[in-house]
Amino acid sequence: MTSELKRTPFQTIKRTIRTQQVIPKDLWAFLPRGWKRIGTVGILELNSNLHPWKHQIGEVYLKSIPEIDTIIHKVGVTRKTIREPSYEYLAGNPNTITLHKELGCKFWIDALKITFSNGNHAERLRMIKEIRPCETILDMFACVGNLSIPIAVNHSSVKVIGIEINPYAFQFLKKNVQMNGIEEQYQPIKGDNRIVSPKNWASRVLMGYFGIQRDQLCVALASLRSDKGGILHVHGLAGNQEKTDFRDEINQIIVNSFPNFQVTQVKKITIKTVAAGVHHYVDDITISPIK
Template identity: 30%
Template sequence: MLEALRVACYTLTHNRWYFGVRASLDFILLTSQPCLEYTPRKLIHLHKHLLCTERTEDFIDLKQYFKFSSSLRSLRKNMDVSLLLPPASVKGMTDLNQELFQKKIVVPHVIVKNSKINSALKCLKKHLLKIDKLKPVRSDDSDPDKRVVLLNPLLVRSLEDIEEDFGNICNEGDATFLSKEITLSYENWKAEDILKAVLPDNQEGAQSYSIIGHILHLNLREHMFPYKALIGQVFLDKIPNISLVVNKTNNIDSTYRNFQMEVLAGAGDTLVTVKENGCTYSLDFAKVYWNPRLSTEHERIVKKLKQGDVLYDVMAGIGPFAIPAGRRKCLVWANDLNPVSYDALVKNCATNKVKDRVKCYNLDGHEFIKSVLKSDLLEKWQDSDFCNDIHITMNLPAIAVEFLSAFVGLYHNVEGIPHNPTLPMVHVYMFTSDVAEDIALGMVAEHLGYPCYVEQMLHKGDEPLKEHTMAGDEQVENNTEQSSKTKSQNSFGGLRQYVQEVVNIRKVAPNKIMMRVSVRLPLEVLLKDADTIEEPPCKKIKEL
């Protein structure tokens, strides 16, 4: 381990070793090899710490890892990490040929009497050769009273490597240490090992995928297209319970939230049943939107709801917000423009026994807000017995923020509004180019009629001076680059006081971040005269 770390120093005062946290490539490769089946938990912890730390001035106490240093040093010196990986000759293969994955290797093994096999396995557990569909313990063809135990050649090169644990059994003559040749084949490697061996080096591959029922969904980059048939077949062969592998061929349609796909391998329809957060959903994956990677976010929002709360789900899809909310005994108004999503929503409400608490609509989002939501919210405000919270979810990241303008002036000149009504909490999703809060908040501010600049234009003579901008022009970009990654103090004309949180949901693609802004809908926005709303200040300022 001393040889695998770049910086080391010894402090006599504290009588401990401290190591710089920047690891060499040797150490990273060593501890991350998939063929190293046995890795001590403490070593895994250390590896994660090293990968997550970038500053060389950070130090960690590695005294607890000393007992692994000897074996690591020996392993690094002697191992060929490619030994248990697919043959290098398959690199660049576009048509899958399983026969070309055959590889002969020499592995150490011990022959043990049946009477001693349990003791032997206890001693050799961490040294066993563990590869898919390869039994490390097998009968000895030449002697039925003995067993052959295959050992990992990366961990064991000679009897000395196991003598400390296994020496007593060998000394008693109950075991023999030998080497033998075995043949590995396509069936012995995982999908990730095969794809890493085949696909081009130093390029983003096809390791990321989603599983929806019996469908495995990929979103391959263009440079992977020549290998897409092979990629599909490998996943079909290696991932259990999968009968269809598809690849997205275009962006998600903003109207109905579905996309075109191509079949890479397998056969069958796209009707699936999935489970998420205790609910069951049936859907046609080719016609509606479903992303299992959003399950945590769905749960995060639902946990904000209490029994008796109200949820207006403007872009409900098949119900990942609406149905769990109904199960929490909330009152839900769920809407989706896609007729196929609407049908699935109605069916899923019945399946999960919440149809008496979830009302479903098939309307445009603007129309839903200006009719159904407007009418029911006013009733809630006028009900003196209603004392629960009100939430609005708008999960259509491509355009959801644009629907915020439907709330501007929604109750202008409407009678019967109480003096201090319960303001709805809006959870609106969007795509941004950066994780900076100002970008997401600026988008919300613009569509609610607030200024996108905290400081208005300041004039010194005839030259305008720009203080802070939402997106950042070249003139101020360098000054705000460092602060753009932190929480902003920009007020956006007073909107910030209503903001509960800004959350980075996930990175969809380079320069494409899915964000959520949770904000109380200001009463001044709802009562504003929509006919007098001027062009958003951010646009006007850019023209000056």
């Protein structure tokens, strides 16, 4: 009885797989030891040689992890402009809309269809710490409020504009703004950030997206207060060998279109490893007016 109580979820999973002979013995070593969790949805990454038994394996994980109602698994890479993840439902409650709680905030999200990276938690926390009172923050890729709702919830004096192009994600963004009681601070806007971003307004711009285009860097610069400048947080992916950053591109744009601005500081922060040798990073780029 004592050992029953002490068993971890993964020990329970292994034991069930063995005793119920869910998969051949030579595949036991491939069972994932960990999983991601968004609200009550558990996300597995199953090695392809486990796929013939994916639903049975999903059932075992579902029954062994107390806080999980649903199991889905990753079948491919995140796709398209709207960053739709490639997940497949495996077991449990087929409704994948769930309430995720983090950093004093609540997020409604469809874990099957919208990205919310657990690996970005430290960056969400860092942003909360970086923000100063009364800032005006533009989130150009707001999704369900992943990066910017924690800022508004934890800083009652800041104003945020969050832009989201995917109508499905936008529904959750609007709902999350209301649910967190930040309607006075946070204006969600549906549309393409190239078209609907404010001008001459922001002290800080969040650009949490892989594949940022040059015209979006121009929009970000135009959104900064022309008399004060501000900070751009520009996210990207880089391999070990590529020590690229956005400084050169932004300097070129400044020379061509924003002669009253200059780059005064660039800080590169690694957020997470996304594949062997590939990192998700963010460049904090301080833009100052030339006096």
